[in-house]
Amino acid sequence: MNFIEIQFLLRGKTLPADHGYALYSAIKNLDLGELKTPDNNFNKTILINSISGIPDRKGVIYLNQESRFRLRCPEEQATKWYRYLQNQVLDLRGHLIRLIKPQLTIPQPSNILKSRLVTFKLEDWNSNSAPTYFLQSCQKALSNLEIKGKPFIDSDEKGDLALRALKIKGKNCLGYGVVVEDLDDDDSIKLQCYGLGGRKHFGCGWFYPTKEGNHAT
Template identity: 40%
Template sequence: MIQSIQANKADPVTWNLPHVELSFGVIGQTLPADHGYGLYSAIAHLCPDIHEQEGISIQTISGQPDRQGKIELSQQSKLKIRLPYTPEKIALVLPLAGQTLTIGTHRVQLGIPQIFPLRPFEQLRSRIVTIKKFQEPEPFKEAAQRQLDALGIRGNLILPLNENGEPSRKAIKIKTYSVVGFSVVVTDLNEEDSLKLQQFGLGGKHRMGCGIFTSFPRARRFYDA
């Protein structure tokens, strides 16, 4: 049974609640391109109770890749945290407002968050989805489809291609080891399934930026930068 379904059984009240996204403005210069684990560690240092919480997803901070292992931040860079819409859950991360996060040798300051409801989109993408023990494209795609089926989500699951015409393989570093995954796009979603996929995600490591689905412009081709 997939991780999200296990969480649902363990805490059905939490998972049945509407989810929202807290968006913090970010002031800084650069971050490592692979900063999911470092970001989660920095947040957990300030908000230690987040370790024990189910249903919380932390997106990596957006920026312009410099092709040398870093991203350059801009006024559009945001830290987005997705979580159930309850005072208790939101109170867990509100202490981040105005704080400075140290990620490796980089430092960023967070602004006051805005709260947005999740909106349905016909197609969604995740930069990286990781599923334990599945590191080759076809078995991974089959495992991801089983997770969609278990959630009762109907959609067309696609592994977008890179510049070489191959499924876009990604990796994140956690302490001393790397976790391999793939970019995933799901199209032809109805409103209910779109919101469900944004709420549950796929795979694991949701607090490190993995398995989180977001919208992208309709005109965008299925190639991942």
């Protein structure tokens, strides 16, 4: 299955820093026709990235020229997402953005990919054992996708493990930033298209080449 990435420029000023679930909810509330499943959800193949911006460290990010709304989908759905989302106004907890000037692109291979946040449902989130179980979950998920690569937990700006959280309906869902190395071209594209872990409609499991950079908070 071939995938396309759709990128929209944005009109707006600010967003909540933790906006993954709010972004998903705002899109889900749109009239998307046949792009929704019978139970009013998105197909599992859809990946949505969180929007980058400049953080104020008080729970808000300011949009800039690099801010984009990005969605990856099977190529046969791309023109429909393009058409349905163009010029839509999204309300993310009172912060309004308009999606404009969409562009289509194809994910490019890289032997090293990063994700800001990957989540798995661990039975027990113990600060001592969680990294081990988390990496085991990463390796199992890669194997299930028949991807050969070596996963690592990323480090934050202080040099600590990049432990991060996504708030969904008032509950914090924990995960880590992840780096996957030693990927060949085919596996690199596959990982970008299918992602890793859960909550991929909320910005989790989105992988990008390290040379691309990612300014999402």
